[in-house]
Amino acid sequence: MNTILYIIIPCYNEETVLPITSKMFLDKLTSLIQSNTISNSSRILFVNDGSKDKTWEIICNLAKQDEHFIGISQSRNRGHQNAVLAGLMEAKDKCDITISIDCDGQDDINAMDEMVEQYKQGCEIVYGVRSKRDTDTFFKRFTAEGFYKLLNWMGAEVVYNHADYRLVSSRVLKEFANFKEVNLFLRGMFPLVGFKSTSVYYERHERIAGESHYPLTKMLSLAFDGITSLSIKPIRIITALGTVIAGLSFLGVIWSIVMRFMGNVVAGWSSMTCIICLIGGVQLVCLGILGEYIGKIYMEVKHRPRYIISERTEVKDTSNSHKKVHY
Incomplete structure (x- = not known):
């Protein structure tokens, strides 16, 4: 039986870039299915993080056009980390592996081939790691690299130059579900779960369209969350x-x-x-x-819920189609 893969894609106000990258993700999923690497039951799961534009409408239309597209929508904007978590928890009982990746097209989707291959060789977690930061400004490169070094010095176990592009098996996700933190810093939490892991290196590209929704203030907030959540x-x-x-x-x-x-x-x-x-x-x-x-x-x-799912594109059971899910 072939491996079932769910690609988890958090989305926040991505109406500009989503029509472009959705085709790229579908092409990659189709190529993996045709090469018999993964099952045709694999899916692309979009997580709408309370977008104020037409992102959710686009996701719903994509789901109608192709069965491989599915989506969930949070009741309000909860932030990138919570959106990724919502997608992972939604998928953990439906697939064998997940790959989380941003919607903007900056991460090289071709690295997924090697990620799946490493999983089949026995790795439960495969981290996508940037091989270089040539596309970053000097300030961003200096602060980002300094942040990873600071985290390691503080005693937090993080993978250098790894963000949230990673493959995680359902086995790991079921154990990860026992981590109940409200203050999330996923790139530092998954190494705590353990299991065999490795890294796949890739080059990051410029954003295909639209603007970044992660300004300096959010980056600093995430950095501080990472330090205070993982180290005393x-x-x-x-x-x-x-x-x-x-x-x-x-x-x-x-x-x-x-x-x-x-x-x-x-x-x-x-x-x-x-x-x-x-x-x-x-x-x-x-x-x-x-x-x-x-x-x-x-x-x-x-103990407040970390996310609340208000809508889904999959409406198989009409009695539960609008039921909110708290986690």
């Missing part, structure tokens, strides 16, 4: 910093006492002000980091 090292750094400052302060007290008995007391308003400002600033930064962790704990203990 910032808290340990605060502890070490507090210990160093306390030690220096203790030495300063001894120095002040010695100077007092030697009669060399000099009014030092400027130095005192600088010290107070320094310690005050450090305290505020430390409180901010601690507050960030406390905020994440607050969100986790609420």
Whole structure:
């Protein structure tokens, strides 16, 4: 029996690029089916992440034109990571493997051939890794590479230059379903599941059409989520910093006492002000980091659903066709 593949594609306001890339994805799926690499039951699953344009309408039309296209729509915009998770959880009981990939056509879809081949050789997770960053600006390349190095230094296990283009088996997804975090950073969570894994290298292209929906602010937010979700090292750094400052302060007290008995007391308003400002600033930064962790704990203990599916293109059971699914 051939392997059933579901290609998971998160979409947010992609009405410009979706008509172009959908044909590319279908061609790739068809070629894999014709080469007897995967089953004809394989599907392309679009996840509409609360788009405000005609993205969902396009997905519905694609599903009517070809049975290999299916789609689900979230009740509201929940973000890229939640959209990918929704697609993976939707597919885990229907297929043998999934490949998640962005809709913009930047990731090389031809890498899917090698991903499937690596799966058939025994790998449960296959990471799509960029071989180089020639298409990025210097600033983006510098910050992205620095981010991966920082994550590894913080103790988080991430694959260097890997985003969310990956093959994951249904076996891994069923174990991954036990991870209940609300604060998602998928590229750092899948290595925690374990199982045999490998990497496939590819060159990333320019976006085919439309504009990126991941500006600098969202990238920084994702980076901070990744650090605080996977590592407690910032808290340990605060502890070490507090210990160093306390030690220096203790030495300063001894120095002040010695100077007092030697009669060399000099009014030092400027130095005192600088010290107070320094310690005050450090305290505020430390409180901010601690507050960030406390905020994440607050969100986790609420156990709110990470996504809610409001619509599906597949309407086989009319009684349940509009039923919302919470996860």
